Ligand SMILES: Nc1ncnc2c1ncn2[C@@H]1O[C@H](COP(=O)(O)OP(=O)(O)OP(=O)(O)O)[C@@H](O)[C@H]1O
């Protein structure tokens with residue numbers, strides 16, 4: 104369990120990236136979703152003890168990230184958003200090195216590394232220098248590294264950004280088969296939906312909604328999103344696209360007015376922030 108209490112992060116005198124965040128993460132896979140700059144990476148870096156909060160703390164599996172940093176480090180693995188491999192090392196060497204640094208024997212490390220690379224369908228590239236891998240392959244290598252660690256808690260910051268659809272599915276399937284607790288960030292609604300029961304939606308340094316996707320979308324029960332370029336009826340305008348949330352009974356009426364009708368999804372949580380949908 105991860106218990107986050109009143110977490111603040113101030114990067115400068117007038118910029119606050121986390122604004123007193125309170126969050127309980129108790130599912131096997133928890134997803135943090137949010138737009139660019141919402142504070143996801145800041146949160147993950149604090150939880151994985153790479154960055155000090157300005158105020159507040161978090162308890163991970165009973166250990167305080169500030170007072171028991173070493174304990175926390177011994178039970179977690181973290182793959183940063185901008186992770187880059189050491190170019191001359193192959194995925195196999197890279198993962199083995201990481202595991203040995205974490206206390207695995209060389210033999211154990213080799214076994215776990217091979218298993219994790221196999222799981223992500225990276226056998227073919229196992230011994231190639233990382234410099235020669237594509238960007239997506241490098242990301243997958245890091246996911247394999249986290250998986251191989253068998254840590255109690257694994258933090259994955261945007262594990263599938265830049266991956267092709269097949270590679271994304273391989274990463275998802277590996278995540279699903281793991282026993283570790285996973286906290287991941289993403290921009291993708293389908294990823295959140297596929298992997299986790301619990302989703303926290305972040306915006307501007309705070310959690311604006313949390314729960315199952317169903318619970319989060321409760322405010323939209325019975326509604327559809329109607330969109331039309333330069334439409335005259337709207338709740339919000341995104342660029343020149345008019346967006347209106349309508350009752351299902353009004354679908355025909357809006358179709359006649361030339362609107363496209365779409366299902367609501369987690370994107371709408373951001374779009375409608377602070378809006379009253381009753382009208
Ligand atoms: N080291 C830093 N110094 C100053 N400001 C920072 C620093 N790191 C992040 N920020 C700012 O804090 C805010 C949150 O950044 P963060 O990287 O946590 O967002 P994010 O949700 O991970 O975004 P993305 O989806 O783009 O990865 C942003 O406005 C960012 O510019």
Ligand SMILES: [Mg+2]
Nearest residue numbers: 143144145184
């Ligand atoms: Mg980020």
